[in-house]
Amino acid sequence: MKTMSRKKRPGDKGPKHSLSSSKVILMARLLLVSVLALCLQSCYSSTAVKGTPVKELALSEEAAARRAVDRQAQKRELARMSAVKENKVFVELKGIPEYRIGPLDVLEISSHVGDKVDTATVTVNNKGNISYSFIDDLHVAGLTPTQVDDLLTRKLSAYIRKPRIDILVKEFKSKYATVLGELASIRGTLYGSKGASGKIYLEGKTYVINLYDIISKGDESLNVIIDHGDVVDVPELPVYGERVYVMGEVNAQGIYPLEDARDLLAAVSLAGSFTPLAKEENTLIVRGREPGKKPLVMMADMKALLRKADLTQNIQLQDGDLIYVPPMRIADINRWITNTMPLLDFIFYPARFEDTYFLRRYLHIDRRH
DSSP states (O other), rough: OOOOOOOTTTTOOOOHHHHHHHHHHHHHHHHHHHHHHHHHHTTTSSOOOOOEGGGSSSOOOOHHHHHHHHHHHHHHHHHHHSSSOOOOSSEETTTEEEOOOOOOOOOEEEETTTTTTEEEEEEEEETSSSEEEEEEEEEOOTTTTHHHHHHHHHTTTTSSSSSSEEEEEEEEEEEEEEEEEEEEEEOOOSSSSOOOOOOOOEEEEEEEHHHHHHHHHOOGGGOOOOOOTTTEEEEEOOOOOOOOEHHHBBBBBBEEEETTBBBHHHHHHTHHHHOBBBBBEEEEEEESSSTOOOEEEEEOHHHHHHOOOOGGHHHHHHHHEEEOOBBHHHHHHHHHHHHHHHHHHHHHHHHHHHHHHHEEEEEEOOOOO
């Protein structure tokens, strides 16, 4: 049997080389198609971090009742401290509050004889005693000026007929309260200078009192009467104030004042609402917790809020909250297509790919920028 031979054409390197080149291109195309399929599958999976649905974050009835009881108890405690009739600093006598004298206080004692007035200045010693005229070591600590007047008058009656004296506290040195923080003028504090802003310490406990409610609203129940040793600290306003962060698929990402974005709907509105690529039902709220601990990640369904009026999704925001609107699934595919156009050209337009990157079946590198 005779074998048929094919006439070679000029420049033909033979069927072996042509077949090998075709196999390489075919295998590469199959590989890239597989990679594309995997990318599409991953893109169509949910891209948003799974947070805890806001409905599941609602406090139980027992916990809510316990918090309400604690708030009421603190309110009653503050109201009690704002209505005290006496403490370590003063005592109310016949409806008039009077200062309690203590060690290191300076008293001015005036003695009346006819129309003449003799004035003496005495200092209460560390034991709480004073000496005046014929009387030595008279204990006056804890007494008011009126009570010291009555006591000293009785003691002097043994030496002077019908003594007439007046007691005035000239310098108050036995009692103090420490005032720190953002005040226009600070003097006589325990530390002698401005300290770090923080909390309010009353009677060994810590309370947070809103001065705005006292000054502007006239809430006297919060106007606590300061006692000896109390620390009052007015905290500074943060440099940027209270704020929330809105990021992701919104028209105007940025930082917004919490005063204008008290809830989720207000924050999204300030950010110009959603973009067409937003996955509204997976809106995330990230709330920071204590340092070193994971933040609380909540998930709100903004689509249900806007289209079904589900107000349970409109949670109240706190200072520092981060609102992130993730992109919907197709958004990632669009970005992937933009970044991988050369590979897609190879899959769908192999001739264009070969013309661009191969010259005479050799790899061609285009150095154009």
